[in-house]
Amino acid sequence: MQVKSLGATLCVVTLALSGCASNYVEPEQYSGFLKDYSLLKEATSPSGAEVMRWIEPGVNVNQFKSVYIEPSQLYPKPQPTExxxxxxxxxxxxxxxxxxxxxxxxxxxxxxxxxxxTLVVRPAITAVSASTKSLRPYEVIPIALVAAGVSAATGIRDQDTSLSTEAVFIDSTNNKVVAEVVRKGAGADLDNSSQAMQPKDFRAVLNVWASDMAKSYQQLKTQ
Structure with missing residues (x-):
C-alpha cells in the first residue's frame, strides 16, 4: 500500500512539473466564446506573458477614433458555489x-x-479556478488541478488561483473581427481549501490584461 501511495504521489508531482511548463490556454480549454480558434498563434504580450492571439494582417488601427468596451461576460454561464x-x-x-x-x-x-x-472590445471571463474537488469549468482548470493534487498528496495547504479570458476586437463600422486573444493568468494564493475566492484576488491580473490590450493597440498604431 505504501508503495502504491508513493507512486501516486510521484505521479502527481510529475504532472505538476509538466503542467506548469506552458502558460498558454490549451485548445481543450477553449470556451466557445470565439467563433474561430484556428487562426490563433502563440505570441508574447507587451508584459511578456504567453498568449494565443490573432491580428488581422494589415489592419489599420489609426482609423478608429473611439473605443467601446462591452460589459464583460461570464462564458459559459457559471453556477456559483461556496x-x-x-x-x-x-x-x-x-x-x-x-x-x-x-x-x-x-x-x-x-x-x-x-x-x-469605433473599435469594440468584447471580453469574457471563461474560467476561474482554485479547488481540490471534482472538475468544473469555473472551479478547476489543469494548472489548478495539478496544484490541488500536490496539496492533497503532500499536505500543503496553499492553493493557487487562476483566471482565463477570451476577447474579440471588432470594427463596428462593418462588424468585422480584427483581432482575438486567449490567455490565462494567476490570481492571489489562498491560505487553504475552505477559503472562498474574492474579486480582489484577481485585480492584479485583470490590470495586466487590460494594460496589455491597450499597449498592443498602441504598438499597432506605430507600425
Missing part, C-alpha cells in the same frame, strides 16, 4: 470592465456604444 460565490464572479467582471476602460482611455476616447470608426 468557493466561488456570485458576488465574486460579478466583482471580477465589474473590475475587468473598469480596468479595460482605464487602460484604453489613454489611447482613445471612450464611446457609449458601437458606431462609425
Amino acid at each position: 468557493k466561488l460565490p456570485a458576488n465574486t464572479l460579478n466583482g471580477i467582471t465589474q473590475y475587468y470592465d473598469q480596468a479595460l476602460k482605464t487602460a484604453f482611455a489613454k489611447e482613445l476616447p471612450l464611446a457609449d456604444g458601437p458606431g462609425p470608426q
Whole structure:
C-alpha cells in the first residue's frame, strides 16, 4: 500500500512539473466564446506573458477614433458555489470592465456604444479556478488541478488561483473581427481549501490584461 501511495504521489508531482511548463490556454480549454480558434498563434504580450492571439494582417488601427468596451461576460454561464460565490464572479467582471476602460482611455476616447470608426472590445471571463474537488469549468482548470493534487498528496495547504479570458476586437463600422486573444493568468494564493475566492484576488491580473490590450493597440498604431 505504501508503495502504491508513493507512486501516486510521484505521479502527481510529475504532472505538476509538466503542467506548469506552458502558460498558454490549451485548445481543450477553449470556451466557445470565439467563433474561430484556428487562426490563433502563440505570441508574447507587451508584459511578456504567453498568449494565443490573432491580428488581422494589415489592419489599420489609426482609423478608429473611439473605443467601446462591452460589459464583460461570464462564458459559459457559471453556477456559483461556496468557493466561488456570485458576488465574486460579478466583482471580477465589474473590475475587468473598469480596468479595460482605464487602460484604453489613454489611447482613445471612450464611446457609449458601437458606431462609425469605433473599435469594440468584447471580453469574457471563461474560467476561474482554485479547488481540490471534482472538475468544473469555473472551479478547476489543469494548472489548478495539478496544484490541488500536490496539496492533497503532500499536505500543503496553499492553493493557487487562476483566471482565463477570451476577447474579440471588432470594427463596428462593418462588424468585422480584427483581432482575438486567449490567455490565462494567476490570481492571489489562498491560505487553504475552505477559503472562498474574492474579486480582489484577481485585480492584479485583470490590470495586466487590460494594460496589455491597450499597449498592443498602441504598438499597432506605430507600425
